[in-house]
Each structure stands twice: as C-alpha cells, then as structure tokens.
Amino acid sequence: MLSVFMTDPLGRKRSMIFVNIPLALGWLMIYQGDFYWKILTGCAFLGLGIGLMEAPIITYLGEICEPSTRDVLLTFTNISGTMGTFTIYFLNTLMPWRSVALFCLSVPMITAVAVCFIPETPQWLLSKNQTAEAEKSLRWLRGWVSNQVVAQEFHYLQQHIDRSKSCSTCIEKDLKCTHALPTLAEKFGELKRKRTLKPFFIIMSMFFIAQFSGMNSMRPFLVQIFKAYENPFPPDRTTAIMSFLEIFATLTFTCLVHLIGKRPFYLVMSFGIFISTAVLSLYGFILLPMGYISFERTHQSFHVENTMLPYIPLVCLFLWSFFSYCGFLAMPWMLLSEIFPFKSRGIASGVAAALNYMLGFITRKTYYNLEMTLSLPGASLFYCVICGCGFILMFLILPETENHTLEDIELHFSDDSKKITDRTIIKSNDVIPLNEVGCSVEETGSVQETEKAIENSLKNDSESGNSVSDTIRQQKPKIH
Structure with a gap:
C-alpha cells in the first residue's frame, strides 16, 4: 500500500531507486544477525522492500515497452525472480549463510546505481508537463533515434496523457480541461x-x-x-x-x-x-x-x-x-x-x-x-x-x-456500453485513418469536428459517408 504514495508523486524511476534502501538494510541486519530480533527485523525490511517494488517496476515496464515487445520484457521479471531464488539456494550450498547475506546486500546497491542511468517513463514526464524530457526519454527508449522517428508515437502519447489528466466532465464534453490536478483523495476516488x-x-x-x-x-x-x-x-x-x-x-x-x-x-x-x-x-x-x-x-x-x-x-x-x-x-x-x-x-x-x-x-x-x-x-x-x-x-x-x-486497452474498459464479459479489444487501426478521408487530428482538434470534417469530405457519397461516420461513432466509447 505504501507504494501508492510514491509511484505517482516521485515517479517510477525514483521509486525504483528508493525501494533498494529497505532491501539493503534488511540484508545488512541479517548479515549482522547475532541476535534473534535482528534477523526478524531484517526479514521485515526485506518484506517492506518487496512490497514497495512491485508497483513501480511493473508500471515502469508497462509504460516504456512497445506492444510487440511488452509481453517478452515483462516475463523477465518472473525469470529474474526464479533465477534469484535458485541462486540463493545454490550459494547456500557453497558458503556460510552470512556470506550469502553479504552477497545479497550488494544486489540492491548495484541496482540503485544502475537505475540512475535509465530514463523516467515518457507518460509520467508528460503528466508533469515535462514535454522536452518526455520526448528525450522516448528517443532513448526506442534506441537513441531522432525526433522524426518517434514523432507519431509521441503525438499519440501526448493526446492520451492530456485526456487522462482531464476531468470526466471535460472528457464527456470533449473540452480542454483547465481544472486543477486531482488531489490524492480524488485519485483514490x-x-x-x-x-x-x-x-x-x-x-x-x-x-x-x-x-x-x-x-x-x-x-x-x-x-x-x-x-x-x-x-x-x-x-x-x-x-x-x-x-x-x-x-x-x-x-x-x-x-x-x-x-x-x-x-x-x-x-x-x-x-x-x-x-x-x-x-x-x-x-x-x-x-x-x-x-x-x-x-x-x-x-x-x-x-x-x-x-x-x-x-x-x-x-x-x-x-x-x-x-x-x-x-x-x-x-x-x-x-x-x-x-x-x-x-x-x-x-x-x-x-x-x-x-x-x-x-x-x-x-x-x-x-x-x-x-x-x-x-x-x-x-x-x-x-x-x-x-x-x-x-x-x-x-x-x-x-x-x-x-x-x-490506449486501446484503456478505451476498451472506459466504454460504458461494454460489459465485463465483452472480451474483444478493438485496435485503433481498425478505425479508418483520418488521412484517408482528407483530414487529420491537427486539423479537426476534437472528435465532433473530426466527424463533421469526414461527413463533409464524403457528402457526395452518402453510403460511404454514413458508413465511416457510423464506424467512428461506434469506436467512440462512453466514458464513465
């Protein structure tokens, strides 16, 4: 539960650095465990660190990965856990348990230093209005590429974050939200x-x-x-x-x-x-x-x-x-x-x-x-x-x-017309691209303007125009 109060305010990267502190303290107390209470306290610190690490690590991986590689990279968390358990069992057969604890103490220290060299997620940076840093982070994550390579993806991220930061009233009216950022109580809401x-x-x-x-x-x-x-x-x-x-x-x-x-x-x-x-x-x-x-x-x-x-x-x-x-x-x-x-x-x-x-x-x-x-x-x-x-x-x-x-997954669960048993998630590319009908998001600026532009561009072809418009309305979820 404590990870809730640091993952969003501190950011994913700082949270992943912070969780190494209780892990290091836990292994240090176990290494110095000449009394029973020290070993129990060390185990408590380890439990605290494990509990704190889950949310920032999983959230970080989910936000930095592309859809095609997200599954494979997320499975490495499971591989790391399994290999870590096996390594501890194996080392315990080769050396005293205090030496094993000392070896484990080095892991969070090395991890904390290593995390300092990776960027924060673009989504979190955009949510804090750090646009330049977010674009730099995305370029780093996609292989130190140029601005042009990530321009389209970055544009989609900006739209998604802007919508996520908006209140429900502004989302329903498709207006730019100027209200204050939600408080912690509103986030729990x-x-x-x-x-x-x-x-x-x-x-x-x-x-x-x-x-x-x-x-x-x-x-x-x-x-x-x-x-x-x-x-x-x-x-x-x-x-x-x-x-x-x-x-x-x-x-x-x-x-x-x-x-x-x-x-x-x-x-x-x-x-x-x-x-x-x-x-x-x-x-x-x-x-x-x-x-x-x-x-x-x-x-x-x-x-x-x-x-x-x-x-x-x-x-x-x-x-x-x-x-x-x-x-x-x-x-x-x-x-x-x-x-x-x-x-x-x-x-x-x-x-x-x-x-x-x-x-x-x-x-x-x-x-x-x-x-x-x-x-x-x-x-x-x-x-x-x-x-x-x-x-x-x-x-x-x-x-x-x-x-x-x-974004596709979030829109699926935001659609109030869908029940929990509606399992099919519609891809965004299943909707006819706007450039195929002579308009773009930049030109229209909102969903209503987009529909109007499409209908005007296809007014000479009533059948095709109704089909496209109906398709777009079907793809637009009811936000609840």
Missing part, C-alpha cells in the same frame, strides 16, 4: 470508477486463483509432501529438480506467450493445473489411508505393490509446478501493467499488489489447517475446485491484450 473497477476485478480474480491454486501454499512443505507420497527419489533432490523445472517453465512462457497470446496461454495452463490436481486427488482418495496427512504422521506409511504407482503423484506434482510457473502465476503481474487506466494505474497497481500479498499470507498460513481438516488428497481436491471455477471465470471475462496499445 478513481478506484470507484467503472473503467478501473472492471480491470481491478479481473486482476484480483486472477490473483485469488493464483494464490489458491495450491503451489504457493504447498511450496514451504514440498519436502514432507514428497515423503508423504512415498516418492521413489530423495525428497531434497526432488525439490531441487522441481526448481530447475520451474526455470524451464518460465523460459518456455517467455518464448511462447508472444506467439500464442496471453488469453489462450493462461487458459491452457489453468486447465493443466486442474487436470493435475484432479488426478493427484483421485490417486490420494483411492490409494492413501483415510485422513492421510503429511504433518507429523503417526500412522503407518502406506504401501503399494506396483512400484510404478508412486510415480503418479511425482509426475502430477511436477506438472502442477510446471503449469503454475509457465505463465499461470506470472500472468496477473503482466496484466497489472496494462489494463489499468493511466490516471489510476499507480494507485490501482499498488492496491492490487498489496491485496495479493495478503492473499498469499492467508493461503500459506492456513495450509496446515486446510490439510489437517481435509487430509492431503482433500487439500488437492480443494485446489482442484478453485482452479476449475477459475478456468470458467477467466474464460468468460479475460480479454486478449496481446499487440494492443495501452
């Missing part, structure tokens, strides 16, 4: 508008399904869960193999998401988790003793005559992990940077990230009680039901944002 509530519901539904899909909940207890299923391999080695599999899953997601698209990719992974958990639950209810749990088992271990049967839960858990890390857990973070309108993007992203961490705390904290109440196969069945219901819900409401600009 944006969360109650439909154009924010619709994507917020989609994101929070995905976060809920991701947290209660089971893998995050079971991860701290994987070793004992492998033991409970009488895994044919040593549990520690099996857990390490699963970590390698997660890295492979993340790389697979990075390579394929741009080719397949977010919506079909997410639905396939969701259905894969549903099948994996269903088979694992069926195996448990058929072969495991009644009320079988992995915590402090006092009953006799079960035994199966067929030595191949223990491979079934092993494969199911591996597939469960693969499908989870192959985009299922990362997809809501990718959409977090895309589907919120610019005016509420920083606040909405921070609130959604905070609620996600609350859900993560709940699902991890309650796993013990869940398994003790429902048994080990019962817990798998619980996650199976959640994934099945989540698959149906996402099939109905999840839009495809692949190859769509942030």
Whole structure:
C-alpha cells in the first residue's frame, strides 16, 4: 500500500531507486544477525522492500515497452525472480549463510546505481508537463533515434496523457480541461470508477486463483509432501529438480506467450493445473489411508505393490509446478501493467499488489489447517475446485491484450456500453485513418469536428459517408 504514495508523486524511476534502501538494510541486519530480533527485523525490511517494488517496476515496464515487445520484457521479471531464488539456494550450498547475506546486500546497491542511468517513463514526464524530457526519454527508449522517428508515437502519447489528466466532465464534453490536478483523495476516488473497477476485478480474480491454486501454499512443505507420497527419489533432490523445472517453465512462457497470446496461454495452463490436481486427488482418495496427512504422521506409511504407482503423484506434482510457473502465476503481474487506466494505474497497481500479498499470507498460513481438516488428497481436491471455477471465470471475462496499445486497452474498459464479459479489444487501426478521408487530428482538434470534417469530405457519397461516420461513432466509447 505504501507504494501508492510514491509511484505517482516521485515517479517510477525514483521509486525504483528508493525501494533498494529497505532491501539493503534488511540484508545488512541479517548479515549482522547475532541476535534473534535482528534477523526478524531484517526479514521485515526485506518484506517492506518487496512490497514497495512491485508497483513501480511493473508500471515502469508497462509504460516504456512497445506492444510487440511488452509481453517478452515483462516475463523477465518472473525469470529474474526464479533465477534469484535458485541462486540463493545454490550459494547456500557453497558458503556460510552470512556470506550469502553479504552477497545479497550488494544486489540492491548495484541496482540503485544502475537505475540512475535509465530514463523516467515518457507518460509520467508528460503528466508533469515535462514535454522536452518526455520526448528525450522516448528517443532513448526506442534506441537513441531522432525526433522524426518517434514523432507519431509521441503525438499519440501526448493526446492520451492530456485526456487522462482531464476531468470526466471535460472528457464527456470533449473540452480542454483547465481544472486543477486531482488531489490524492480524488485519485483514490478513481478506484470507484467503472473503467478501473472492471480491470481491478479481473486482476484480483486472477490473483485469488493464483494464490489458491495450491503451489504457493504447498511450496514451504514440498519436502514432507514428497515423503508423504512415498516418492521413489530423495525428497531434497526432488525439490531441487522441481526448481530447475520451474526455470524451464518460465523460459518456455517467455518464448511462447508472444506467439500464442496471453488469453489462450493462461487458459491452457489453468486447465493443466486442474487436470493435475484432479488426478493427484483421485490417486490420494483411492490409494492413501483415510485422513492421510503429511504433518507429523503417526500412522503407518502406506504401501503399494506396483512400484510404478508412486510415480503418479511425482509426475502430477511436477506438472502442477510446471503449469503454475509457465505463465499461470506470472500472468496477473503482466496484466497489472496494462489494463489499468493511466490516471489510476499507480494507485490501482499498488492496491492490487498489496491485496495479493495478503492473499498469499492467508493461503500459506492456513495450509496446515486446510490439510489437517481435509487430509492431503482433500487439500488437492480443494485446489482442484478453485482452479476449475477459475478456468470458467477467466474464460468468460479475460480479454486478449496481446499487440494492443495501452490506449486501446484503456478505451476498451472506459466504454460504458461494454460489459465485463465483452472480451474483444478493438485496435485503433481498425478505425479508418483520418488521412484517408482528407483530414487529420491537427486539423479537426476534437472528435465532433473530426466527424463533421469526414461527413463533409464524403457528402457526395452518402453510403460511404454514413458508413465511416457510423464506424467512428461506434469506436467512440462512453466514458464513465
């Protein structure tokens, strides 16, 4: 929640520099952890830093990327997290834990210095009326190109930001807004508008399904869960193999998401988790003793005559992990940077990230009680039901944002005539370009003037003129 108060006022770049301070303090206190309270305080600082970093990082990536590369670059956040976890586990086998903490202390320090050499996002600079700096930033981000190369994109960004900074009254009347900039309370009021509530519901539904899909909940207890299923391999080695599999899953997601698209990719992974958990639950209810749990088992271990049967839960858990890390857990973070309108993007992203961490705390904290109440196969069945219901819900409401600009996505959710189940986002290039009918945005200046110019230019062709005008009116959303 604290990231809400710095992402917009300080900017994305300064926020990404600031979040390294609690991370460095956390690792420093763990390195000097000669007392129990120091280690706990260090962990608290690390948690604070992780919570603060999500909104500015995701927002920054979403705003600087082109639609064709946004998906691939956003997946690198997931790759970095997976590789970071694996690196810590690997270093812990080579050196004492204090040395590992000292190595981790260097990472936020290097990161803070590195971030100083990248520009602020053009969108944020334009929102603060820093036009020259915004154009310079866009040229840097597109490869140190000239003004002419980014002129059209920069013009679209200016129009989008000007509209985003306008109040709803001026937007509805298509007037240039001269009102004062919204206060913090008014920015929080944006969360109650439909154009924010619709994507917020989609994101929070995905976060809920991701947290209660089971893998995050079971991860701290994987070793004992492998033991409970009488895994044919040593549990520690099996857990390490699963970590390698997660890295492979993340790389697979990075390579394929741009080719397949977010919506079909997410639905396939969701259905894969549903099948994996269903088979694992069926195996448990058929072969495991009644009320079988992995915590402090006092009953006799079960035994199966067929030595191949223990491979079934092993494969199911591996597939469960693969499908989870192959985009299922990362997809809501990718959409977090895309589907919120610019005016509420920083606040909405921070609130959604905070609620996600609350859900993560709940699902991890309650796993013990869940398994003790429902048994080990019962817990798998619980996650199976959640994934099945989540698959149906996402099939109905999840839009495809692949190859769509942030402006197209914002206009889609701003259209009051569309329901949340209207999943098709219309591209701006689906509308007939203005230069094809002899006018431009600069010449007309507003939507009403544009329609009038088009109708005048086509007054000798009534059929064609009505068609174009109707098309434009259909593309113009009702802002709510």
